[in-house]
Amino acid sequence: MEELSRYQQLIENMLERHRFEGKPANLYDPLNYLMGLGGKRLRPMLTLIACDMMHGDIGKAVMPAIGLEVFHNFTLMHDDIMDEAPLRRGSETVHMKWNMPTAILSGDLMLVKAYEWMMMSEGLTRIKILETFNKTATEVCEGQQFDMDFESRDDVTVPEYLKMIELKTAVLLGCALKVGALVAEADESDADLLYDFGISTGIGFQLMDDILDVFGDASKVGKQDAGDILADKKTFLLLEAYARADESQKRELNRWIGHKAHDPKTKIDAVKAVYKVLNIEEIARQKANEYFMKAEHLLDAVKVESSRKQKLRNYAEYLKNRIS
Amino acid sequence: MEELSRYQQLIENMLERHRFEGKPANLYDPLNYLMGLGGKRLRPMLTLIACDMMHGDIGKAVMPAIGLEVFHNFTLMHDDIMDEAPLRRGSETVHMKWNMPTAILSGDLMLVKAYEWMMMSEGLTRIKILETFNKTATEVCEGQQFDMDFESRDDVTVPEYLKMIELKTAVLLGCALKVGALVAEADESDADLLYDFGISTGIGFQLMDDILDVFGDASKVGKQDAGDILADKKTFLLLEAYARADESQKRELNRWIGHKAHDPKTKIDAVKAVYKVLNIEEIARQKANEYFMKAEHLLDAVKVESSRKQKLRNYAEYLKNRIS
Numbered sequence: 197m198e199e200l201s202r203y204q205q206l207i208e209n210m211l212e213r214h215r216f217e218g219k220p221a222n223l224y225d226p227l228n229y230l231m232g233l234g235g236k237r238l239r240p241m242l243t244l245i246a247c248d249m250m251h252g253d254i255g256k257a258v259m260p261a262i263g264l265e266v267f268h269n270f271t272l273m274h275d276d277i278m279d280e281a282p283l284r285r286g287s288e289t290v291h292m293k294w295n296m297p298t299a300i301l302s303g304d305l306m307l308v309k310a311y312e313w314m315m316m317s318e319g320l321t322r323i324k325i326l327e328t329f330n331k332t333a334t335e336v337c338e339g340q341q342f343d344m345d346f347e348s349r350d351d352v353t354v355p356e357y358l359k360m361i362e363l364k365t366a367v368l369l370g371c372a373l374k375v376g377a378l379v380a381e382a383d384e385s386d387a388d389l390l391y392d393f394g395i396s397t398g399i400g401f402q403l404m405d406d407i408l409d410v411f412g413d414a415s416k417v418g419k420q421d422a423g424d425i426l427a428d429k430k431t432f433l434l435l436e437a438y439a440r441a442d443e444s445q446k447r448e449l450n451r452w453i454g455h456k457a458h459d460p461k462t463k464i465d466a467v468k469a470v471y472k473v474l475n476i477e478e479i480a481r482q483k484a485n486e487y488f489m490k491a492e493h494l495l496d497a498v499k500v501e502s503s504r505k506q507k508l509r510n511y512a513e514y515l516k517n518r519i520s
Numbered sequence: 521m522e523e524l525s526r527y528q529q530l531i532e533n534m535l536e537r538h539r540f541e542g543k544p545a546n547l548y549d550p551l552n553y554l555m556g557l558g559g560k561r562l563r564p565m566l567t568l569i570a571c572d573m574m575h576g577d578i579g580k581a582v583m584p585a586i587g588l589e590v591f592h593n594f595t596l597m598h599d600d601i602m603d604e605a606p607l608r609r610g611s612e613t614v615h616m617k618w619n620m621p622t623a624i625l626s627g628d629l630m631l632v633k634a635y636e637w638m639m640m641s642e643g644l645t646r647i648k649i650l651e652t653f654n655k656t657a658t659e660v661c662e663g664q665q666f667d668m669d670f671e672s673r674d675d676v677t678v679p680e681y682l683k684m685i686e687l688k689t690a691v692l693l694g695c696a697l698k699v700g701a702l703v704a705e706a707d708e709s710d711a712d713l714l715y716d717f718g719i720s721t722g723i724g725f726q727l728m729d730d731i732l733d734v735f736g737d738a739s740k741v742g743k744q745d746a747g748d749i750l751a752d753k754k755t756f757l758l759l760e761a762y763a764r765a766d767e768s769q770k771r772e773l774n775r776w777i778g779h780k781a782h783d784p785k786t787k788i789d790a791v792k793a794v795y796k797v798l799n800i801e802e803i804a805r806q807k808a809n810e811y812f813m814k815a816e817h818l819l820d821a822v823k824v825e826s827s828r829k830q831k832l833r834n835y836a837e838y839l840k841n842r843i844s
Contacts, residue, residue: 218658223665274628278621297602297668300624304598305661307631312654315647322647323639330636334542337629341547344621 200511203244203254207237207265210258216309226290226302227309230269233285238515239264242372243379245511246390249504252380256317260325260375263313267329268368270306271336273299278344307333317379324378332371339364346430354435358399366398386498393494397512400487404519406431407480410468422464428453432483433476434467440474488516524835527568527578531561531589534582540633550614550626551633554593557609562839563588566696567703569835570714573828576704580641584649584699587637591653592692594630595660597623602668631657641703648702656695663688670754678759682723690722697832710822717818721836724811728843730755731804734792746788752777756807757800758791764798812840 216227240261247257275281276289277299283289291299314329315322342360346352370391377387409424410433424431434453441449448470452463471477491512495505540551564585571581599605600613601623607613615623638653639646666684670676694715701711733748734757748755758777765773772794776787795801815836819829 218662220662220665220669222669223662274624278624298665300598300602301661301665301668304628304631305658307628308654308657308661311635311650315650315654326635326639326650330632330639333632334629337625337632338542338544338547341544341622341625344625345544345546 199507200241200245200514203241204237206244206254206258207240207261210262211265214262222294222298223302223305226273226294226298227269227306229293230273230284230290230306231266233287235285236515237265239268239368239372241511242369242394242508243376245508246373246376247380248376249498249508250377250380250382250386250500251504252376252382257376257379259316260314260329260379261372263310263316263329264368264372264375266306266313267310267333270303270310271340273303273306275340277303278340321378321381325375328371328374328378332367335363335367339367352430352435354432354439357430357432357435361402362395362399365402366395369398370394383499386500389494389498393491393498393508396487396491396494400484400491401515401519403432403480403484403487404516406433407477407484408519410471411477422468425464425467426460428456432480433471436479437471437474437476440476440479441470445470445474488512523831524565524569524838527565528561530568530578530582531564531585534586535589538586546618546622547626547629550597550618550622551593551630553617554597554608554614554630555590557611559609560839561589563592563692563696565835566693566718566832567700569832570697570700571704572700573822573832574701574704574706574710574824575828576700576706581700581703583640584638584653584703585696587634587640587653588692588696588699590630590637591634591657594627594634595664597627597630599664601627602664645702645705649699652695652698652702656691659687659691663691676754676759678756678763681754681756681759685726686719686723689726690719693722694718707823710824713818713822717815717822717832720811720815720818724808724815725839725843727756727804727808727811728840730757731801731808732843734795735801746792749788749791750784752780756804757795760803761795761798761800764800765794769794769798812836 211231216224216231218224240258243257243261243264244254247254272284273290276284277291277296281289282292287293289299290302294302311326311329314325317325339360339362342356343364346357346360371394373390373394374387377390382390406424409431410422423429424433434449438446438449449467452458452466455463495508496502498505535555540548540555542548564582567581567585567588568578571578596608597614600608601615601620605613606616611617613623614626618626635650635653638649641649663684663686666680667688670681670684695718697714697718698711701714706714730748733755734746747753748757758773762770762773773791776782776790779787819832820826822829
């Protein structure tokens with residue numbers, strides 16, 4: 197893990213040295229504010245790890261790696277407007293601290309700046325990176341719209357949900373790994389295996405997130421206990437429960453879901469009781485494990501000595517332990 | 521002008537053949553809707569004209585030309601949210617027809633798609649185009665934020681206003697011409713002259729716009745008569761009037777500006793009366809002409825036979841006549 201914290205340091209130093217500069221302040225300050233709220237820097241970490249694994253020079257990978265972090269923060273800035281979120285990482289969101297128009301425009305600038313960073317490599321690699329990034333950016337937008345569409349639909353299926361989280365969050369992890377492999381000029385097939393590893397792992401993480409929101413230790417997860425149930429969020433758990441429920445269980449779920457007026461604890465307990473009878477936690481854990489196992493096999497297939505893959509395995513394990 | 525309408529046709533055909541396709545519909549429909557509302561296609565026209573002027577192949581220029589039109593429409597989609605505009609080209613704006621989150625997200629996707637189009641050229645040209653585009657996109661965001669900042673400031677100067685309109689609207693015209701020259705592999709110095717031509721012309725157009733809003737024939741301009749005065753917009757006219765007004769004229773302006781409660785016609789007449797005494801229309805027309813003359817000299821300096829420049833001159837003249 198020592199080398200991983202060296203990567204983390206490299207990323208933080210780079211971000212510190214390259215704060216956004218320009219005028220007017222109302223446009224640029226929100227970018228530095230949001231980037232300064234921290235976070236795991238998961239995406240750039242994946243880029244550096246993949247690049248190093250494939251015998252690449254991480255000094256060349258760090259610029260597009262930063263681009264992916266900037267892109268991720270752009271999505272946060274705009275998603276927070278769409279979700280009317282008051283807080284991000286425990287601090288005021290940009291549209292609350294400034295205002296909505298500024299959050300839209302600063303987000304737009306952030307997307308442009310992400311492209312500037314993504315362009316900082318050479319020759320054919322640069323083009324391949326940009327093509328991968330364009331595809332991913334498109335899919336992330338699609339995922340967010342599917343997510344918003346789901347809110348007003350009552351016929352969302354589990355496969356649709358899995359596709360949505362793949363687009364909304366997993367493809368960017370895949371992209372981060374692939375970009376690292378591209379900088380290292382790895383074989384296309386290995387770059388694609390790492391991309392697929394990122395997707396499987398990302399979906400697995402999101403399923404763990406869904407599980408822990410309801411069944412985790414709230415103080416450890418750092419979120420409101422069962423916030424997803426209170427918000428009637430159509431997570432894997434709820435959709436799977438609907439799919440497996442008999443008529444009386446469906447009626448019970450429908451009594452609670454979609455109604456905000458209930459006492460929170462009563463609502464949470466009632467929905468969890470249905471989940472328990474249907475064994476939903478176990479089913480969801482199995483599903484997450486399927487994705488993690490698939491990811492392992494994909495990583496095994498990458499044509500590089502197994503020892504070089506250890507850092508990525510360690511990092512994925514570290515992330516899994518953080519959320520579980 | 522016959523060749524110009526051939527270009528127009530080429531652009532429209534290209535847009536028709538390459539409608540945005542993807543899922544979910546709520547994400548992609550707004551893109552096709554907004555692009556389908558028409559417009560002069562000014563920016564792609566400039567790209568094709570510049571490319572042809574510099575002996576380039578317009579077949580290669582049409583992709584980035586479309587990219588600039590897509591980018592322009594992205595700015596419209598987001599600006600309309602920020603300005604709370606109900607109408608765009610006489611039809612409902614996207615955030616009114618769909619909703620605000622969709623207008624944010626579809627706009628984001630549109631910016632990504634603009635990059636995809638901008639990338640469709642070869643080798644070094646592609647990189648130069650992307651670099652120019654990144655710079656321009658950044659400046660357009662800066663211009664929009666300056667414009668928003670100006671609304672709540674009462675010390676905006678004329679030079680600040682000119683800089684704002686340069687960033688918000690003129691640089692994109694400069695970029696469109698430069699991109700055409702880059703596709704034609706013109707000398708860097710000629711590409712930059714065309715860029716500067718676009719900026720001067722663009723500022724001139726905006727000044728004409730300011731003049732015609734107040735002094736033009738409303739039925740011809742197709743906008744509300746003196747809408748800028750009613751909205752207390754800090755245009756060149758108002759800022760120049762403030763700069764030249766004596767104490768009593770300043771008091772008179774301050775009586776009217778910033779107060780929405782007045783009878784519209786009385787307010788317009790009162791402000792126009794101050795403009796008349798201060799000779800503001802003539803001063804503004806002179807200023808616009810300065811920019812148009814500067815543009816002419818820049819175009820003269822481009823190293824290509826004068827006859828090849830005629831199309832751009834004609835087009836600029838045609839646009840001037842449309843608004844004056």
